[in-house]
Amino acid sequence: PSNLSTVRPSPPRFGSTDPAPPPRLACGLPPVAVASPASPDPPPQRSALGRVASMYIRVKRHKSTYFIQCDPTETILNIKQKLESIIDHPPNNQRLILLATNNVLNDSKTLADQKVENDTIVALTLRKDNNEFEEVSIANPDDFMSSS
Amino acid sequence: MAAPAPAQHREAEEEAEEMAGVVKLISAEGFEFFVDKKAAMVSNTLRNMLTSPGGFAETREGEVRFPEISTAILEKICQYFYWSLHYSSGKETAEFPIEPEITLELMMAANYLDT
Numbered sequence: 563p564s565n566l567s568t569v570r571p572s573p574p575r576f577g578s579t580d581p582a583p584p585p586r587l588a589c590g591l592p593p594v595a596v597a598s599p600a601s602p603d604p605p606p607q608r609s610a611l612g613r614v615a616s617m618y619i620r621v622k623r624h625k626s627t628y629f630i631q632c633d634p635t636e637t638i639l640n641i642k643q644k645l646e647s648i649i650d651h652p653p654n655n656q657r658l659i660l661l662a663t664n665n666v667l668n669d670s671k672t673l674a675d676q677k678v679e680n681d682t683i684v685a686l687t688l689r690k691d692n693n694e695f696e697e698v699s700i701a702n703p704d705d706f707m708s709s710s
Numbered sequence: 711m712a713a714p715a716p717a718q719h720r721e722a723e724e725e726a727e728e729m730a731g732v733v734k735l736i737s738a739e740g741f742e743f744f745v746d747k748k749a750a751m752v753s754n755t756l757r758n759m760l761t762s763p764g765g766f767a768e769t770r771e772g773e774v775r776f777p778e779i780s781t782a783i784l785e786k787i788c789q790y791f792y793w794s795l796h797y798s799s800g801k802e803t804a805e806f807p808i809e810p811e812i813t814l815e816l817m818m819a820a821n822y823l824d825t
Contacts, residue, residue: 618792620785628744629788648732648744681789703781706739 617680621645625701634674638667655689659698734773737781749791754824779819786816
Protein backbone atom coordinates (compact mmCIF):
# COMPACT_ATOMS: atom_id res chain seq x y z
CA PRO A 563 0.00 0.00 0.00
CA SER A 564 2.78 2.43 -0.63
CA ASN A 565 0.64 4.35 -3.07
CA LEU A 566 -1.53 5.44 -0.19
CA SER A 567 0.70 8.39 0.24
CA THR A 568 -0.74 9.77 -2.94
CA VAL A 569 -4.26 9.58 -1.64
CA ARG A 570 -5.52 12.96 -0.75
CA PRO A 571 -6.39 13.15 2.90
CA SER A 572 -9.64 14.98 2.39
CA PRO A 573 -12.09 15.39 -0.45
CA PRO A 574 -10.88 18.00 -2.91
CA ARG A 575 -12.57 21.34 -2.96
CA PHE A 576 -14.77 21.96 -5.91
CA GLY A 577 -15.65 25.56 -5.44
CA SER A 578 -12.63 27.17 -7.00
CA THR A 579 -12.83 25.83 -10.54
CA ASP A 580 -16.56 26.08 -11.05
CA PRO A 581 -16.90 28.63 -13.86
CA ALA A 582 -20.33 29.99 -13.12
CA PRO A 583 -22.33 28.62 -10.25
CA PRO A 584 -25.92 28.42 -11.48
CA PRO A 585 -27.98 31.10 -9.81
CA ARG A 586 -30.63 29.53 -7.67
CA LEU A 587 -34.15 30.13 -8.88
CA ALA A 588 -32.82 32.12 -11.78
CA CYS A 589 -36.17 32.00 -13.46
CA GLY A 590 -37.68 34.05 -10.69
CA LEU A 591 -40.21 31.55 -9.45
CA PRO A 592 -42.04 32.91 -6.47
CA PRO A 593 -41.43 30.93 -3.33
CA VAL A 594 -43.99 28.18 -3.10
CA ALA A 595 -46.40 28.64 -0.27
CA VAL A 596 -46.34 25.29 1.43
CA ALA A 597 -49.68 25.81 3.08
CA SER A 598 -51.69 26.44 -0.09
CA PRO A 599 -54.79 24.26 0.18
CA ALA A 600 -54.81 22.63 -3.22
CA SER A 601 -51.20 22.69 -4.29
CA PRO A 602 -51.54 24.40 -7.68
CA ASP A 603 -48.81 23.13 -9.91
CA PRO A 604 -46.15 20.75 -8.75
CA PRO A 605 -42.68 22.04 -9.51
CA PRO A 606 -41.93 21.22 -13.13
CA GLN A 607 -39.53 18.39 -13.67
CA ARG A 608 -36.52 20.29 -14.76
CA SER A 609 -34.34 19.59 -11.79
CA ALA A 610 -32.05 17.33 -13.79
CA LEU A 611 -30.79 20.33 -15.67
CA GLY A 612 -30.64 24.02 -15.09
CA ARG A 613 -30.33 24.22 -11.40
CA VAL A 614 -29.36 21.78 -8.74
CA ALA A 615 -32.18 20.24 -6.77
CA SER A 616 -31.83 20.88 -3.11
CA MET A 617 -31.72 17.26 -2.01
CA TYR A 618 -31.94 13.62 -2.98
CA ILE A 619 -33.53 10.54 -1.57
CA ARG A 620 -32.45 6.93 -1.87
CA VAL A 621 -35.21 4.65 -3.10
CA LYS A 622 -34.42 0.99 -2.52
CA ARG A 623 -35.87 -2.30 -3.66
CA HIS A 624 -34.05 -5.64 -3.65
CA LYS A 625 -30.52 -4.98 -4.88
CA SER A 626 -31.28 -1.64 -6.51
CA THR A 627 -30.93 1.88 -5.18
CA TYR A 628 -32.28 4.86 -7.09
CA PHE A 629 -30.86 8.26 -6.24
CA ILE A 630 -33.67 10.70 -6.95
CA GLN A 631 -33.01 14.44 -6.92
CA CYS A 632 -35.89 16.41 -5.50
CA ASP A 633 -37.06 19.37 -3.49
CA PRO A 634 -38.96 19.26 -0.20
CA THR A 635 -41.96 20.90 -1.88
CA GLU A 636 -42.42 18.09 -4.38
CA THR A 637 -45.15 15.55 -3.86
CA ILE A 638 -44.70 11.81 -3.64
CA LEU A 639 -46.47 11.58 -6.99
CA ASN A 640 -43.67 13.69 -8.51
CA ILE A 641 -41.15 11.23 -7.12
CA LYS A 642 -43.08 8.28 -8.54
CA GLN A 643 -43.12 9.95 -11.94
CA LYS A 644 -39.37 10.34 -11.81
CA LEU A 645 -39.06 6.70 -10.84
CA GLU A 646 -41.28 5.70 -13.71
CA SER A 647 -38.74 7.00 -16.17
CA ILE A 648 -36.17 4.61 -14.73
CA ILE A 649 -38.11 1.51 -13.75
CA ASP A 650 -40.96 1.61 -16.25
CA HIS A 651 -43.68 1.04 -13.68
CA PRO A 652 -46.43 3.68 -13.55
CA PRO A 653 -46.98 5.57 -10.29
CA ASN A 654 -50.14 3.54 -9.73
CA ASN A 655 -48.12 0.40 -9.36
CA GLN A 656 -45.56 1.91 -7.01
CA ARG A 657 -45.75 2.21 -3.28
CA LEU A 658 -43.17 4.21 -1.35
CA ILE A 659 -42.58 3.57 2.33
CA LEU A 660 -40.49 5.65 4.68
CA LEU A 661 -38.15 3.05 6.05
CA ALA A 662 -37.54 4.71 9.41
CA THR A 663 -41.21 4.73 10.40
CA ASN A 664 -42.72 2.15 8.05
CA ASN A 665 -45.27 4.75 6.94
CA VAL A 666 -46.70 4.42 3.46
CA LEU A 667 -46.17 7.77 1.76
CA ASN A 668 -49.19 9.60 0.43
CA ASP A 669 -49.12 10.60 -3.27
CA SER A 670 -50.72 13.99 -2.80
CA LYS A 671 -48.56 15.13 0.11
CA THR A 672 -45.16 16.69 -0.18
CA LEU A 673 -41.89 15.26 0.97
CA ALA A 674 -41.64 17.92 3.66
CA ASP A 675 -45.14 17.09 4.92
CA GLN A 676 -44.08 13.55 5.55
CA LYS A 677 -40.68 14.26 7.04
CA VAL A 678 -38.75 12.94 4.08
CA GLU A 679 -35.43 14.76 4.19
CA ASN A 680 -32.17 14.77 2.32
CA ASP A 681 -30.50 11.34 2.03
CA THR A 682 -33.57 9.58 3.45
CA ILE A 683 -34.01 5.93 2.53
CA VAL A 684 -37.41 5.11 1.07
CA ALA A 685 -38.49 1.57 0.26
CA LEU A 686 -40.18 0.86 -3.05
CA THR A 687 -42.66 -1.95 -3.51
CA LEU A 688 -44.51 -2.82 -6.70
CA ARG A 689 -47.97 -4.14 -7.40
CA LYS A 690 -48.06 -7.85 -8.02
CA ASP A 691 -50.14 -9.75 -10.53
CA ASN A 692 -52.85 -10.33 -7.94
CA ASN A 693 -53.17 -6.56 -7.55
CA GLU A 694 -51.64 -6.50 -4.08
CA PHE A 695 -48.36 -4.85 -3.25
CA GLU A 696 -45.34 -6.92 -2.43
CA GLU A 697 -43.67 -6.79 0.97
CA VAL A 698 -40.75 -4.43 1.54
CA SER A 699 -37.61 -6.24 0.49
CA ILE A 700 -34.19 -4.63 0.53
CA ALA A 701 -31.18 -6.86 0.09
CA ASN A 702 -28.28 -6.63 2.51
CA PRO A 703 -24.80 -6.56 0.93
CA ASP A 704 -23.45 -8.77 3.72
CA ASP A 705 -25.57 -11.63 2.40
CA PHE A 706 -23.75 -11.45 -0.90
CA MET A 707 -20.15 -11.47 0.28
CA SER A 708 -18.15 -13.74 -1.95
CA SER A 709 -17.66 -16.91 0.05
CA SER A 710 -14.34 -17.79 -1.51
CA MET B 711 -6.43 2.58 -20.31
CA ALA B 712 -6.36 6.34 -20.26
CA ALA B 713 -9.29 7.68 -22.17
CA PRO B 714 -8.80 10.73 -24.35
CA ALA B 715 -9.35 13.89 -22.40
CA PRO B 716 -12.80 15.32 -22.98
CA ALA B 717 -12.91 18.55 -24.93
CA GLN B 718 -12.81 21.31 -22.41
CA HIS B 719 -14.81 23.91 -24.26
CA ARG B 720 -17.85 22.17 -25.50
CA GLU B 721 -20.97 24.08 -26.37
CA ALA B 722 -23.07 24.51 -23.28
CA GLU B 723 -26.11 22.97 -24.91
CA GLU B 724 -24.24 19.95 -26.05
CA GLU B 725 -22.90 19.54 -22.58
CA ALA B 726 -26.38 19.80 -21.12
CA GLU B 727 -27.53 17.11 -23.51
CA GLU B 728 -24.76 14.83 -22.39
CA MET B 729 -25.48 15.46 -18.74
CA ALA B 730 -29.05 14.26 -18.99
CA GLY B 731 -30.06 10.76 -18.10
CA VAL B 732 -29.26 8.14 -15.57
CA VAL B 733 -26.40 5.70 -15.30
CA LYS B 734 -26.28 2.43 -13.43
CA LEU B 735 -23.25 1.66 -11.27
CA ILE B 736 -22.85 -1.94 -10.18
CA SER B 737 -20.92 -3.01 -7.08
CA ALA B 738 -18.82 -6.09 -6.42
CA GLU B 739 -21.82 -7.88 -4.93
CA GLY B 740 -24.02 -6.97 -7.90
CA PHE B 741 -25.98 -4.19 -6.22
CA GLU B 742 -27.16 -1.52 -8.61
CA PHE B 743 -27.08 2.23 -8.00
CA PHE B 744 -28.97 4.47 -10.39
CA VAL B 745 -27.59 7.99 -10.33
CA ASP B 746 -27.98 11.05 -12.51
CA LYS B 747 -25.31 11.20 -15.15
CA LYS B 748 -24.55 14.68 -13.95
CA ALA B 749 -23.76 13.29 -10.51
CA ALA B 750 -21.62 10.45 -11.84
CA MET B 751 -19.54 12.97 -13.74
CA VAL B 752 -18.23 14.33 -10.47
CA SER B 753 -15.81 11.44 -10.96
CA ASN B 754 -13.28 12.26 -13.65
CA THR B 755 -12.84 8.59 -14.39
CA LEU B 756 -16.55 8.19 -15.02
CA ARG B 757 -16.71 11.47 -16.91
CA ASN B 758 -14.08 10.21 -19.32
CA MET B 759 -15.89 6.92 -19.71
CA LEU B 760 -19.22 8.61 -20.34
CA THR B 761 -18.01 11.30 -22.71
CA SER B 762 -15.17 9.86 -24.73
CA PRO B 763 -16.13 9.56 -28.39
CA GLY B 764 -16.55 5.98 -29.42
CA GLY B 765 -17.04 5.32 -25.79
CA PHE B 766 -16.57 2.33 -23.60
CA ALA B 767 -18.94 -0.49 -24.45
CA GLU B 768 -20.44 -0.60 -20.99
CA THR B 769 -21.11 3.11 -20.85
CA ARG B 770 -23.02 3.10 -24.09
CA GLU B 771 -25.36 0.73 -22.31
CA GLY B 772 -25.52 3.20 -19.45
CA GLU B 773 -23.99 0.91 -16.88
CA VAL B 774 -20.57 0.54 -15.33
CA ARG B 775 -19.40 -2.43 -13.27
CA PHE B 776 -17.03 -2.06 -10.36
CA PRO B 777 -15.97 -5.57 -9.39
CA GLU B 778 -13.43 -4.08 -6.99
CA ILE B 779 -15.76 -1.77 -5.10
CA SER B 780 -18.01 -3.11 -2.37
CA THR B 781 -21.64 -2.09 -2.08
CA ALA B 782 -21.20 0.02 1.03
CA ILE B 783 -18.34 1.97 -0.51
CA LEU B 784 -20.08 2.48 -3.83
CA GLU B 785 -23.16 3.82 -2.07
CA LYS B 786 -21.01 6.22 -0.08
CA ILE B 787 -19.41 7.39 -3.29
CA CYS B 788 -22.79 8.02 -4.87
CA GLN B 789 -23.78 10.04 -1.81
CA TYR B 790 -20.58 11.98 -2.22
CA PHE B 791 -21.42 12.73 -5.87
CA TYR B 792 -24.64 14.41 -4.80
CA TRP B 793 -23.03 16.13 -1.86
CA SER B 794 -20.45 17.51 -4.23
CA LEU B 795 -23.05 18.66 -6.78
CA HIS B 796 -24.93 20.51 -4.12
CA TYR B 797 -22.02 22.16 -2.41
CA SER B 798 -19.71 22.75 -5.35
CA SER B 799 -21.11 26.24 -5.78
CA GLY B 800 -19.20 27.06 -2.63
CA LYS B 801 -21.85 29.35 -1.27
CA GLU B 802 -22.77 27.07 1.55
CA THR B 803 -21.14 24.03 2.90
CA ALA B 804 -21.76 21.06 5.10
CA GLU B 805 -19.81 18.16 6.48
CA PHE B 806 -19.67 15.01 4.44
CA PRO B 807 -19.72 12.34 7.11
CA ILE B 808 -17.31 9.43 6.69
CA GLU B 809 -17.27 6.58 9.18
CA PRO B 810 -13.69 5.85 10.31
CA GLU B 811 -13.93 2.14 9.55
CA ILE B 812 -14.54 2.70 5.84
CA THR B 813 -12.08 5.53 5.36
CA LEU B 814 -9.27 3.50 3.85
CA GLU B 815 -11.41 1.58 1.39
CA LEU B 816 -13.25 4.76 0.45
CA MET B 817 -10.04 6.64 -0.23
CA MET B 818 -8.75 3.88 -2.47
CA ALA B 819 -11.98 3.90 -4.45
CA ALA B 820 -11.94 7.69 -4.63
CA ASN B 821 -8.40 7.58 -5.90
CA TYR B 822 -9.40 5.13 -8.63
CA LEU B 823 -12.41 7.19 -9.58
CA ASP B 824 -10.42 10.41 -9.47
CA THR B 825 -13.05 12.15 -7.44
